[in-house]
Amino acid sequence: MQIDTILSFLFAASLLTVMPGPDIIFVLAQSVGLGKKYGIVTSLGLVSGILIHTSLIALGVSEAIKQSEFVFLAIKIFGALYLFYLAYKVYKSPAKIVLLSSEMEKQKFYVLFKRGFFMNVLNPKVTIFFLAFFPNFINVEQGNMVYQIYFLGFLFMVQAFFIFSIVSVVSDRLTVFLRESKNFAGYLKIFQIIVFIGIGVFILI
Secondary structure, three states, X not given: OOHHHHHHHHHHHHHHHHOOOHHHXXXXXXXXXXXXXXXXXXXXXXXXXXXXXXXXXXXXXXXXXXXXXXXHHHHHHHHHHHHHHHHHHHHHOOOXXXXXXXXXXXXXXXXXXXXXXXXXXXXXXXXHHHHHHHHHHOOHHHOOHHHHHHHHHHHXXXXXXXXXXXXXXXXXXXXXXXXXOOOHHHHHHHHHHHHHHHHHHHHHO
């Protein structure tokens, strides 16, 4: 894959990863309540689940492209519309971040890893999101689309684990800021809307 495609993908993927959602809030809560090591193990479980979603996309998208370039174009348009829909959902939702109680019972590492893994795998929205996001960085002319999607999936896993780990390490200071700041959640809401709309427009053009 071309380096500019890789850099564009990493930039967009990083913006999407840092947005507050069930995954990053779950990592944050585990880190605050149990410690950064527990947050990092939870992160490993979450990103491991990406392998399952990537496999589903690799098989489905590659087959769709083989059938028709029009189908591939339809997938990309669907992806842009889905991102616009997510932006609308964020706009309609309240601007708040709810953290779990910091008084949580200590759990074994493998339990948190398994919980993070299944939390990711059993979320159909992740597969839908990857279907909307990944195909836009595939170059049909370079061939081997399955390899390209798996490569993008690996990059997504690496950057997600890196960001989740940073969240785990700085969670103590971050949660203090979240609790004291009245406007932080509102700023994050605006950031989410801009990112979803921006990537959707990027897909269309």
